[in-house]
Amino acid sequence: MRDGPEHGYVHGYDAGEQARLHDQAATLETLLHHDSRFPEGCTVLEAGSGVGAQTLPLLRRNPGIRLTCVDIAAASLAEGRARIAAAGLPLPAFRQADLRALPFADAAFDHAFVCFVLEHLPEPAAALAELRRVVRPGGSLTVIEGDHGSVLLHPEDAAARAAIACQVVLQRAAGGDAEIGRRLAPLLRQAGFAEARVSPRLVYVDGSRPALAEGFIRRTFTAMVAGIRDEAVHAGLTQEAAFDAGLRGLLRAADPDGTFCYTFFKAVAVVPAV
């Protein structure tokens, strides 16, 4: 799941609200990353690091690791470098590469880390096998992915479901899988990992958590779905009015009497001894 756009579907926050949203981002970061801890001095590969959205929480928790960030897009790597520098965190090494053919020797790293990456790949098991290759026996791989099938809405809303389904269909057409979270355990076994311990992380929002409603339902999930509106319309999957009704249905769950659930899946798998 990508973050919502910087100036996304919902606008107009004052400084106090920005601060609360930052707190909520921290809540989600804690949910996903509180246990992303690696020993001082160990070598970690972040594959598909993009613009560094997940690199920042990783480095904040593990400033002493020797991190290498790989992404296929040079522009993303450059933006990631700038963000990490601006945050005053230790700069990783950066390598432009395809994560299906990594420019590293076998067993080059102690650990590997991928977050919101496999969902975009046509052959996630092949990517996992390549990650296994570059991690030493006894080392580990951490994977975090979402699953759009996990959305629970109240009030239930058919148009909102249809809008989410547009994203699932588009992502599948592009070779990915927006419902990959539930598949992490079998994928990791298929890729030759010895143990895969999967822990779901459920984000639950109701009217008692207005800042989380704002930060997660409106500014993250709905903003992300809104981001595929034109593509879905052009692909003939929906029409403007129907899609916009779906966005309103999603936003409705952020009202004081609405509720919303989304489940992320985090897996930690060990590379078997040879």
Added chain:
Amino acid sequence: MRDGPEHGYVHGYDAGEQARLHDQAATLETLLHHDSRFPEGCTVLEAGSGVGAQTLPLLRRNPGIRLTCVDIAAASLAEGRARIAAAGLPLPAFRQADLRALPFADAAFDHAFVCFVLEHLPEPAAALAELRRVVRPGGSLTVIEGDHGSVLLHPEDAAARAAIACQVVLQRAAGGDAEIGRRLAPLLRQAGFAEARVSPRLVYVDGSRPALAEGFIRRTFTAMVAGIRDEAVHAGLTQEAAFDAGLRGLLRAADPDGTFCYTFFKAVAVVPAV
């Protein structure tokens, strides 16, 4: 969610397997009830106690409470009493009554407890308001319900979805809501509770947890869906072959390369001071 039938869809376990299943039942009991704790000596009402399936874990954790069990069915109360006696637990008081018109004075109890009951009621908010009436100001209500919309399956299976949908439709036709879990927070507010703290409890099963696959996917969830087969066929919602394909789809998730998720919702709400 009702427990699977005693001699349900899957048969033939030896003593060792029975022991493991018992362990898994304990896992689920811990997930739902580990924090169902009430002070020694306080008065607790369990409304809709049925045959005592939830009374047992409640009393095991809270043997010192003064418990009253209410159910509309005298036969269920009698069976519950026998089970509790057989378990060597302190016997509660039993009252046959409709939980929408409880035979107790206002503020008669310190706490109330309902588990897998609201899902069957046409007017859950009215029942909650009646429970609020009989709990003293400052006392609390604990509610636990499932939500069939929370099922995640791998492999995804349209026939399994259709079988689950049959149960949702039948339960709605009977005045209930098999997807009530997500609605607890607004229902509690509607019923006049001051604070409602909802915590989802997600059961996740993959191939690394074969005993949980057996105990939860096969013997609990699939057995429960199997239990409405004839009713669904007679209601014209499905046909035998299609429904049985759905059951196979559910069981498929219990295979070593399958996964399954189900989310329960537990709410603790406080009765406001007058």
